[in-house]
Amino acid sequence: MKVGVLALQGDFAEHLSMLRRIGVEGVEVRLPEELETVQALIIPGGESTTIGKLAVDFGLLEPLRAFGRERPIWGTCAGAIFLSKDAHRQQPLLELMDITVQRNAFGRQVDSFEADLDVKPLKQATGTSEPYHAVFIRAPIIESVRGSAEVLATLPDGRIVAAQQGHLLATSFHPELTDDLRFHQYFVSLIS
Amino acid sequence: MQEQKGTFAVKKGLAQMLKGGVIMDVVTPEQAKIAEEAGAVAVMALERVPADIRAQGGVARMSDPELILKIMDAVSIPVMAKVRIGHFVEAQILEAIGVDYIDESEVLTPADEEHHINKHEFSVPFVCGARNLGEALRRIGEGAAMIRTKGEAGTGDVVEAVRHARAVLGEIRRLQNTPDEELMTYAKNIGAPYELVKQVKELGRLPVVNFAAGGIATPADAALMMQLGVDGVFVGSGIFKSGDPARRAAAIVKAVTHYNNPSILAEVSRNLGEPMVGINVSAMDDSERIAGRGW
Numbered sequence: 001m002k003v004g005v006l007a008l009q010g011d012f013a014e015h016l017s018m019l020r021r022i023g024v025e026g027v028e029v030r031l032p033e034e035l036e037t038v039q040a041l042i043i044p045g046g047e048s049t050t051i052g053k054l055a056v057d058f059g060l061l062e063p064l065r066a067f068g069r070e071r072p073i074w075g076t077c078a079g080a081i082f083l084s085k086d087a088h089r090q091q092p093l094l095e096l097m098d099i100t101v102q103r104n105a106f107g108r109q110v111d112s113f114e115a116d117l118d119v120k121p122l123k124q125a126t127g128t129s130e131p132y133h134a135v136f137i138r139a140p141i142i143e144s145v146r147g148s149a150e151v152l153a154t155l156p157d158g159r160i161v162a163a164q165q166g167h168l169l170a171t172s173f174h175p176e177l178t179d180d181l182r183f184h185q186y187f188v189s190l191i192s
Numbered sequence: 193m194q195e196q197k198g199t200f201a202v203k204k205g206l207a208q209m210l211k212g213g214v215i216m217d218v219v220t221p222e223q224a225k226i227a228e229e230a231g232a233v234a235v236m237a238l239e240r241v242p243a244d245i246r247a248q249g250g251v252a253r254m255s256d257p258e259l260i261l262k263i264m265d266a267v268s269i270p271v272m273a274k275v276r277i278g279h280f281v282e283a284q285i286l287e288a289i290g291v292d293y294i295d296e297s298e299v300l301t302p303a304d305e306e307h308h309i310n311k312h313e314f315s316v317p318f319v320c321g322a323r324n325l326g327e328a329l330r331r332i333g334e335g336a337a338m339i340r341t342k343g344e345a346g347t348g349d350v351v352e353a354v355r356h357a358r359a360v361l362g363e364i365r366r367l368q369n370t371p372d373e374e375l376m377t378y379a380k381n382i383g384a385p386y387e388l389v390k391q392v393k394e395l396g397r398l399p400v401v402n403f404a405a406g407g408i409a410t411p412a413d414a415a416l417m418m419q420l421g422v423d424g425v426f427v428g429s430g431i432f433k434s435g436d437p438a439r440r441a442a443a444i445v446k447a448v449t450h451y452n453n454p455s456i457l458a459e460v461s462r463n464l465g466e467p468m469v470g471i472n473v474s475a476m477d478d479s480e481r482i483a484g485r486g487w
Contacts, residue, residue, distance in 0.1 A: 008449050009212040009233060030450060045209045047233040047269055054231060054449055103268060109292035110315045112202040113195040137205040177205050
């Protein structure tokens with residue numbers, strides 16, 4: 001099994017390192033033909049405007065949409081924005097998940113934060129009870145989920161920070177910046 | 193648990209999000225929009241690019257907060273701004289207006305010729321320039337959450353950025369083969385904190401993101417720095433002092449993504465118009481060089 005990490009821009013090396021630690025082969029994906037060799041894809045954190053523009057410039061938009069209709073994709077932060085149907089502004093999106101996101105929803109960098117989350121499906125899937133310590137960097141929130149998209153985690157005040165729609169996963173935060181391997185294990189469990 | 197802000201993880205984390213990207217110097221909100229449109233991951237808000245600071249001389253200070261705020265309003269990507277080395281009040285001002293990253297920069301005229309800012313005291317993260325591993329680790333010891341090569345800003349000559357990247361990355365490679373009992377003396381000799389020297393040996397890289405800066409003017413320059421092993425690039429005067437800034441900016445963004453793909457590099461390097469007029473660093477007087485600022 002090979003998991004691709006979209007390597008147009010962002011912290012793709014951190015995702016590849018997490019995959020290595022859970023014993024899964026990860027490969028960098030920059031061009032459409034590189035998508036053909038992987039069973040699932042992670043879209044990393046970064047700047048969503050940059051990632052979107054490069055995806056358009058190198059003909060990745062349609063191949064990524066086709067990939068996501070069949071196979072698992074997980075977007076972290078910028079990746080979650082890129083997966084969404086609506087980000088309240090004109091920028092290229094994959095429009096795969098029935099979620100609306102608000103970019104930089106917590107403010108600027110001085111408002112970036114760490115917080116513990118209670119992610120029940122994650123605990124069930126990994127048989128653990130510890131809270132999930134999440135890192136939010138100029139993070140988006142998921143304003144609303146529709147259709148078959150479901151809320152996976154919220155902050156204590158109810159704002160949505162993780163959602164799942166079948167084999168598609170979106171998190172506002174960055175599991176790749178922690179030592180907690182559970183989210184990567186959870187994503188890999190979605191690959192059938 | 194309460195939300196924790198301003199931790200080292202979130203400071204270093206923003207730099208990790210900028211990896212594989214290009215940070216561009218801009219002097220107006222219009223330039224900032226051109227940079228964002230071209231795919232910049234962040235902009236550096238300035239009153240003058242380094243080439244003009246060099247040409248005009250005088251004391252170079254922090255930019256007017258009004259200009260920085262206008263640039264912050266114009267774009268959705270992170271906005272950085274520069275303070276003078278050691279000028280912690282300029283840094284307090286930039287933190288108060290909410291810039292996303294502060295560059296404690298040798299490009300501006302230093303305010304303190306012995307000490308840098310204690311960057312641990314701030315919630316906003318800092319990037320600092322370095323010419324070698326000792327200098328990089330001193331800055332990280334003071335709290336910098338991101339490092340860049342100094343290069344020689346405002347020249348369009350990549351030679352110093354190459355020198356500094358090779359110095360830092362080469363010293364890290366040699367450190368891998370240094371036995372543990374030699375690390376204390378090594379730390380003393382390069383003037384770096386011992387704990388950080390140990391950490392770099394274990395990690396095989398700096399513990400924070402490491403960009404190239406100072407003299408990058410073409411897509412090939414940017415890809416050269418990426419192949420040498422940096423995490424991303426700053427382009428200062430190289431874009432808006434060139435003939436066709438929008439086109440050159442977009443080309444450099446593509447070159448950083450596909451830095452290992454010569455056929456894409458060839459494609460994006462075509463028809464970019466005039467590059468910035470450069471200054472050959474080897475023909476400069478020592479007094480004109482700014483990379484020596486920093487202690």
